[in-house]
Amino acid sequence: MIALIKSLPKPVRRNFVPAPNYAEAFLGRVTPLELPLLDSLEREFRRMTGTTIDREDWNWDQVPDHLKVSFRVVDEKNRKLQEGRSLTALKEALKGKVQETLSAVADDGIEQSGLHIWSFGQLPESYEQKRGNYKVKAWPALVDERDSVAIKLFDNPQEQQQMMWRGLRRLLLLNIPSPIKYLHEKLPNKAKLGLYFNPYGKVLDLIDDCISCGVDKLINEAGRPGLDGRGVWPTARKSPRRAERYRGRDC
Template sequence: MKSLVFEWQIPGVRRELIIALIKSLPKPVRRNFVPAPNYAEAFLGRATPLELPLLDSLEREFRRMAGISIDREDWHWDQVPDHLKMTFRVVDEHNKKLKEGKDLSELKGGLKDKVQQTLSAVADDGIEQSGLHIWSFGSLPESYEQKRGNYRMKAFPALVDEKESVAIKLFDNPLEQQQAMWRGLRRLLLLNIRRR
């Protein structure tokens, strides 16, 4: 899940969110964008939601409208009222709340180990393997889906470098999968070159 989708909020709250973000700017910057409701309306009329991250879009459109560049550190999400921020709730397969918060990245980081345990638990016998020295496992799927309770788990298998061998492990996102796969594939090639 990417926070880009959520930082734009739902359409009914978007105007109020933009006004709050304008009001979060330091006064010397903010005075270029008053009245805030007018700039919020103008922004919403020009911007394409979800095309860019919200702050990128605000900075671009406000630069076009007022000729003023806004530095990223001038925005203060912490001054935006909580009711204008999405609340994220992570539940397990029994719908029991594991964690809740306003910051998706922080939630993801705090649950990394739990996600890895869950991915390992839902893996069919055989997809995760270790101690591999040759490509003896057929083709590796780009993604792997498994139903767990009422939820579908999607994982991304990759070869993982274990120094003296490689393993097949599941990752929760394709970026980590690609990084691990590159290192794992390199290790598998090195192991096979040494054997010859």
């Protein structure tokens, strides 16, 4: 903490001397893990002195390496897989390995592919299984595979929600008749000509975007994508006219 304070530019640093005293005062005021470190430092030092510290004022290059956090990722046999000071870089480097592990620990049947209707019951919000000395936690979601959907496991709930929305959208699209034939038959020629000269690219791509937008609205009105099939899926399945009405609305 002292080294981090000393990394500040001199015009800013002079507001926090002696550095050891401010480091001690900060540690006595802050709630552990309440905020990221720099957010907490900036907030508490502003409260103590009225001085605002800009994020670019912190110079991590001046902090000795032995004082920086280092992360080591090990397997179930405690063998090192990767090590580094950037957690983000480690996650990216091991993303493929993580997905392999998630698939390996999945019970038979939890991961599926080639699905066209909600025929798989309720998905668990999260999934845990012991692997060696560790517990592997995963989050299942529907995944858009264009002509079908799949159930796959993800390593964080944020990606689960993102993929679940896209997967549910695809599942609905697969179960609602396409309006393209209707548009070809019913749209006046002047409207068709206007579509061909739209500034957004190919006509079919534009129509697909509008359809997806309508389905997104249906999902949004039914609440966030659920893991149990309640809400938007029964609405579209039992009331196709309502679902088709959304598909015909403007984006």
